[in-house]
Amino acid sequence: MNIHAKRIKDLQKLLKREKLDALVLARKLETGFFTGYPLEGPVMLVSRSSAWAFMPKMLLADFSSKVNFVRASAPDSLPEAVSAAVKENRLKRTAFEPETESYLRGNLWKKRGFLERKGLSACLRSVKEGEEITTVRRSCHIAAQAIRILKPRVRTGRTELSVALELEDVMQSMGAKGPSFDLIVGFGPHSALPHHETSERRLKKNEAVLIDFGCVYRNYCSDITRTWFHGRPSEEFRKVYSVVAGSHKAGLDSVRAGVKTRAVDAACRDHIAAAGYGQYFIHSTGHGVGLEIHEAPSLSTRSDETLKAGMTVTVEPGIYLPGKFGVRIEDSVLVKKNGCEILTRPSETHSV
């Protein structure tokens, strides 16, 4: 069976488990995931036994030529068509996903009596299967190889922006479609800003270099951070780097199917806190990575999700000393039954 047709079947099983009659989906991320059709526009209605796609007239020919496992049509009003199908098929418990909807469209569904139900497609999307895994892996390998090529070229006098652009070029020459987000290149004190905006600042001798980057390969994102010292590292940098490396290892050691995501966060956070740097780890430990650069699950103090085999997540602890430097070490990993595959370090696997 076509992978997208299979995903619709999986969703239909989930609907049954969740005691829902149908789900309406309107964002490109979800409609694309369930049909393979890459454009914004179609609104899907998936019941336990059928799937419809309503869309603007100008998409219908193209859509129909590519997707033959849902009933496609181009009605005058998309929301009216959804309502009509709901009524005709007596889909009493029809839901929408509040986190995927705009304010205006979400309220349109709400007015029609549809229920709010979070995380259904996010749950299906979070576990990668078959060719998806190969694709995320390739996306990660490209990024990992690119930084190896680039690292020796990061020399005194280069600007952050020139490094970011060259890194993008290298990844594209290896088949990437583009960067998976606005790459962060931070020299010296800029490395202490986790979301620093890459600038024209030039690298000086004896400064930290932090690069947070990734690429999109066939729609799938990768995410890595590497930090090093350009020149002779200070005592403080060595110390902080080794604490973050220990935290990162503790995080990886804790990753396997069945573990709570907050346990991975705790493993990283406790290590940093024990070394006395707790207040300088100012973000969560990681997140899912796939069609989106940030997706389910969340690896944070407050999250209540459980890792499953096939999830691809980041582990990225960091310590940021304002005005001085920051260190973050991030890898994207594939969760396995007894450990994980570090996708962004192709030569290493990690099992416990």
Next chain:
Amino acid sequence: MNIHAKRIKDLQKLLKREKLDALVLARKLETGFFTGYPLEGPVMLVSRSSAWAFMPKMLLADFSSKVNFVRASAPDSLPEAVSAAVKENRLKRTAFEPETESYLRGNLWKKRGFLERKGLSACLRSVKEGEEITTVRRSCHIAAQAIRILKPRVRTGRTELSVALELEDVMQSMGAKGPSFDLIVGFGPHSALPHHETSERRLKKNEAVLIDFGCVYRNYCSDITRTWFHGRPSEEFRKVYSVVAGSHKAGLDSVRAGVKTRAVDAACRDHIAAAGYGQYFIHSTGHGVGLEIHEAPSLSTRSDETLKAGMTVTVEPGIYLPGKFGVRIEDSVLVKKNGCEILTRPSETHSV
């Protein structure tokens, strides 16, 4: 005054005119427009006399180093902080923009009693000023120059994707940050699909070529479509092309400050209908272009907006004959008092 500080002042005047006490803004597009800060995260509250930005802790240092004309802070809860400021300053009529909000955040504002008010920042964004105009113009010039370079290279046997990638490269080599959307390259019958997904199809002799493209230059988008015949055009192609060219000219002739956007749509549509092709013009005539590839105003049958000097909009009529070919001619233009400047044809201006 700093351009962003001026925009906040303009918004404050608009609040007064609209009898509002304050507006809350949370999407990057808007917070970026009003502060220059390029990251997602800050939530702004703008009253008639003040402006606040509440943000996650990890952004505060970076934000504060770049933006000194709003009161920046990193409270524990962003929505609580907004509410507290609203209460403390007695901002009774505080609004949010429903079209810019996600379902979840919009409902958060609604529950706090904020009013829905559409189009305030879209209105400010639609009229370009000063350096913005220079930037959009440059974005358009890059795209226009790139297609001139590329056209002679579109030869028999090339794939649509290879043409799209080369076009992106040429634009990037001229300073563009990237494409302004997934470029559409359609050969032969693919040109009849207005939202065709660029594919591995190869160009054959005697086929239509339609390329809809644009770039992002310093955050500003351009948008052009060019159609031509590769080989010896059929009678039908000649006929259709000349009808679309006439429609496009009629549209441009009608553009000037003070004209209703639907009048421009009517000028294009009437010309095509008069030639007997009305049913094959299956989309609206145009849209604003700026920080977003599609923004206010809309040039369509049902729109009720008026062109103002400084708006940058597209004029893009088309005729699509399913299974045969499509023709679309699109330019981005700057609305002027007595006509328009065709930004995507640097050597021509158009006044009436």
